[in-house]
Amino acid sequence: MSENIKKNLIGLDKVELAAAIKELGESSFRAKQIWQWIYRIGIADFNHMTNLPASLREKLAESYTLERVQVSKELISFDETRKWLLKFSDTNEIEAVFIPEKTRGTLCVSSQVGCTLNCSFCHTGTQNLVRNLTAGEIVAQVLHAKDSLSDWNFKEENRKLTNIVMMGMGEPLLNYDNVAKALKIVMDPDGLGISKRKITLSTSGIIPLIEKCGDELGVNLAISLHAVRDDLRNTLVPINKKYPIKDLLNACRKYAPTQNSFRKVTFEYVMLKGVNDSKQDAKELVRLIEGIPAKINIIPFNKWPGTEYQCSDNRTIQEFARIVEDAGYMSPIRRPRGQDILAACGQLKSESIKLRKSAT
Incomplete structure (x- = not known):
């Protein structure tokens, strides 16, 4: 297999990885070792x-990549929030953001x-959908963050990256x-081992898949409500024309019991001056x-x-929260983070597109 068409092992699930290793004439035990090297230790070089035989390392390097x-x-x-514009092999770009706090890193x-979805207040909503990310490209964002943070320490109490929120560009559902x-790979205890209790998936309300998400993943659910x-x-959220508020909230009522009793559905509500506040x-x-339970x-x-929207003033926000x-x-x-680094979702990508166009 030539180098330019090597398959990336990142993003394969355990069954797929075992099948790939079996094709090389090796046992599933070797696949488990490789899985741990990739996702527990963070090795990117075969x-x-x-602990693998030299012959297997050579075969892996000939056929696969990490x-x-x-x-x-x-x-x-200045508040130590990090934002990355990440590029994939087809030159498409997305964003990932790491937000450090005293007790966790998200x-x-x-x-x-x-x-x-074209949500009118969202900067990403001004950008056309190009394509879905693969499981490997989603997992790659986590691996990059851990690389950048030097966070390959399996002891949970020492981890810098503790939580994941599917709240970046795109609609996860x-x-x-x-x-x-991707999330099943991230949650696997033999690798990254991030608990479902520390993963939140945010949706604008794709009702048919909310129940499936609860049954199969059991992660925390966040709803972009906003009105x-x-x-x-x-x-504000045009998908509401297909899945209106009443139906969405009924889906949330059904979702909550799929979680442990102390879990809550999070409703996200952006404060827009004179609009919804x-x-x-x-x-x-x-x-x-x-x-x-919310x-x-x-x-x-x-x-x-x-954007034509303005942020509600502090007094209005405080009064809304009090009620x-x-x-x-x-x-x-939510305390604003990273406002000095193009923190609005999609903004860094837009700046990159403008720079490319101006150079042509």
């Missing part, structure tokens, strides 16, 4: 897999190149098969989610070039 994703750009904020992962495959009336949500909106939100993430809008909290729901106000 020659460094020292190629990492390319970095087009890396930005580090990686925001993309699932598609661009997006098809419109690429469900690849997202599910309490269908007429407004139809504008009134006291009446807050009270209606409380009424709508009654009976759902937390509401209140998100100050991160303005991006070209929700008084009704018995946690409603943390």
Whole structure:
């Protein structure tokens, strides 16, 4: 097999990896060793897999690769948030963001190149959907972050990357098969071993796949709600025309029992000045989610070039949160991170596209 058509082992599940190794005349035991080298130790060179026979290492190097994703750009904020523009072999680019906090480190992962949902307040929504990411390309974002953070330490208490949120570019449930495959690799205890309790999948509300996600993955669910009336949500989140609020919330009521009793559905609510931030909106939100074990993430809008939306003022945000909290729901106000490094989702990619066009 020539070098330019070598298959990347990153993104193969355990069954597929075992089959690939079997084709080389080796046992499934060797596949387990290779899996641990890739996902537990973070090795990207077959020659460094020292418990494999030299003959197997040679065969692997001849037929396969462990190629990492390319970095087009890396930005580090004053608050230590890191944002990467990552390029794949077909030159398409996506973003991943690492957000360090005192008790955890969260990686925001993309699932598609661009997006098809056209949410009016979202910068990624201004970009056309190019294609879905493969399972390997989704996992590659995690591997890159761990490489960049020098985080290949299997002791959980020493990890820098502890949590994953599928909240980057794209709608994860419109690429469900690849997202599910990637997350199963990420959760596998023989490798990266990130617990489903520390993984959150955010969706704009693809109702038919919400239940499947709960049954097969059991990860935390976050809903990009952002409005309490269908007429407004139809504008902010156009998929609402197909899956309206009432049906979406019914799906959430069914999803919550698939989790352990202490799990909650998170509702994401971006605060847009004069659009969705009134006291009446807050009270209606409380009424709508009654009976759902829930937390509401209140998100100050991160303005991006070209948008007409403005962020609600601090007093309005605080009042909105108070109404929700008084009704018995946690409603943390998300602290803006990485605002000095093009932090709005999709913004770094847009800047890259503009630079390429200006150079031609």
